[in-house]
Amino acid sequence: MPYFLIIIGFVLLVLLVMLFRTLQVSGNTPMSSTTDLLTVDSKKTAEHLAEAIRFKTISKLSMDETDFKPFKNYHQWLEKTYPKLHAVLKKESVNQHSLLYYWKGTNAGLKPVLFAGHLDVVPVEEVTLSAWHADPFKGEIKQGFIWGRGALDMKNHTIGMFDAVETLAASGFQPKRDIYFALGQDEEISGKDGAKSIAALLKKRGIQLAAVLDEGGMISHGLVPGVETPVALIGVGEKEYVTVNLTTKGTPGHSSNPPRQTAIGVLARAIALLDDNPFEARPELAIETLKRIAYLFPFSTRFVLANTWLLKPALVKQLEKRVQTNALIRTTHAATVIKGGIKDNILPAEACAKINFRLLPGDSQETVLQHIRKVVDDPRVEAAIDVADAWGPSKVSTINTPAYKTLELVIRQVFGDIPAAPYLLMFATDARHYQEVSEQLYHFSPLSMETEDMGRMHGIDERISVDALAGMVKFYARLLKVWGEAEF
Ligand SMILES: [Zn+2]
Incomplete structure (x- = not known):
């Protein structure tokens, strides 16, 4: 047989194998079971976030420049707004301005989980003020959105978590495992006095966490080039x-x-x-x-x-x-x-x-x-x-863990059967400080984001829709139940 025929045959065979492999590609999304989700009073939740935005908890470049009065006021407001949460969870201040909440579980044999967040926001540059369609610190609700600095990064997370805990605590729910909520004061400038100190405190107490959830990933809408459908990206x-x-x-x-x-x-x-x-x-x-x-x-x-x-x-x-x-x-x-x-x-x-x-x-x-x-x-x-x-350096968390798998499951239960994928975060968050006390650090902000929204974080017209915020409360309530009760 002439050589060129052998070569053509070989090329065809390779192409056939490649085609076959392409046709084998399929979705990996198991359907989630339907489940009862929390009913959220979205108007009330929106008002909570609007009020939270009014506290100018701005991180300045150096600690000496930071005005801590708004932090203190924000702490007091949290206490007043979430009475059930404060009755059931134990609160302690770390370095005066960061907060660590502890929700005792019924089974001391299970490793705790920690939900991380930060109280501080970045400043608004004077020159950009005229480009805003709302006052960044007035906490305006209009056109179906809550506007202002921290609406996405990340007072929305704190409100989402606390509204969820308040409702769960009021219903008499108690988790099996211990749950921590850690709110740092300085994520935007280093996390040294916030997350780093909180992690050191936990380490000193000999606490090892089964998993940490922090901001970072999101339900991407058009952020992955070539993919039209929403995808849940979970930072690992x-x-x-x-x-x-x-x-x-x-x-x-x-x-x-x-x-x-x-x-x-x-x-x-x-x-x-x-x-x-x-x-x-x-x-x-x-x-x-x-x-x-x-x-x-x-x-x-x-x-x-x-x-x-x-x-x-x-x-x-x-x-x-x-x-x-x-x-x-x-x-x-x-x-x-x-x-x-x-x-x-x-x-x-x-x-x-x-x-x-x-x-x-x-x-x-x-x-x-x-x-x-x-x-x-x-x-x-x-x-x-x-x-x-x-x-750094930051380790890459494994996805073959019950914590990751249940996180994916809860995302689908709350947001519909959307595909999920782990990815590497391009920017730094507080989560890196918790490496010493946990092997599994996941980043997921439970809301849909489009490319345009990414620019609003630290940028002009930061805002979140009233519905998206209600979705965050539903998500946290569900995850608190699932992580709170799962035996991992
Ligand atoms: Zn942030």
Whole structure:
């Protein structure tokens, strides 16, 4: 037989196998059983959030600048608004302004779970005020939305949880396992006095948690390119945050007889080299996410996803095209600050830049420095970790746990039979502080978000719909029951 026929036959066979694999792709969504969900007074819940927004619990860059009066007032308001909760749960203050609530379970043999949140919000920039369609701290309810700073990040979570607990506590419900609610005061600036201190306190008391739920994932509407239907994205890890200071030195002098490169030139070359030589792509975790929802994609993408054994390079090329998906598959870097020189005719004595890295699990401060040394390869460039701006690393939680599986189940019970997939969070949250006391940290904000809504967080016109907020109460009430009673 001529060779070319053998080759054609082989290619056809491979194509057939690939096609077969593509047709095998199917949904992994078991139908949830119907269940009784909490009836929520959505008007009352909306008013609760509107009132909460009025407390200007703003995190300023340094602790000394923060005005803690609104925090104190917010604490008192919570106590007044949720009397049943405060009668049944034990409350303690941590570092005065963070709160830890403890709901005692009936079975001390079960490991507790913790619901994390934060009391603080980011400031509203003065120059953006005129672009807002509501006063960010007035707590306005209009057009079916509650408007203001913290409506999405994350006073809505606190209200969702507390409205749920208030109703459950009033009905006489008591969980089997202990449940904690931890509300930090400074998530937006580090979490040091809030979540970090709370985690340290729990550790000191010898408490190990079965699972932690914090903000992060959501029901995505159009956030996954090519998928039209809603998908519940559950965060199972965070990218580590590392800033590196690059410094170059020069001899100060007159710029009329300069060396071939000044300190600024050397630094600029180093940054250009880093930009031209990004970290290698490691798409495994992203592929796992995409494979779980592969059946939702058009045929062409499904074909690629079903055959990553052969088409991984093509998939990586595709993912690299968008900054959002590129960040899912590699450790990224961005030069964010540069300084050097004082006058146009003086040679600079020093130039420095900050390069912000976001690390995929598996990379570390050490691999970042190695990468810089290898790529820049210039002894004149000093690279040092900025210890004030380096956190992590964050472990990736496993999804093969009863806590994860029941979380998925509750999402479907409350929001309909939507597909769910684990993914890696691009930003940092308080949850990383709880790694010491829990192996399983999950991120899920129980509401639908569109791309536009993502920009509202920390941005202009932050708001949540009255219905979405009621959905959050239903979700927390259901999860509190399921996690509260499940024997894991
Ligand atoms: Zn937040």
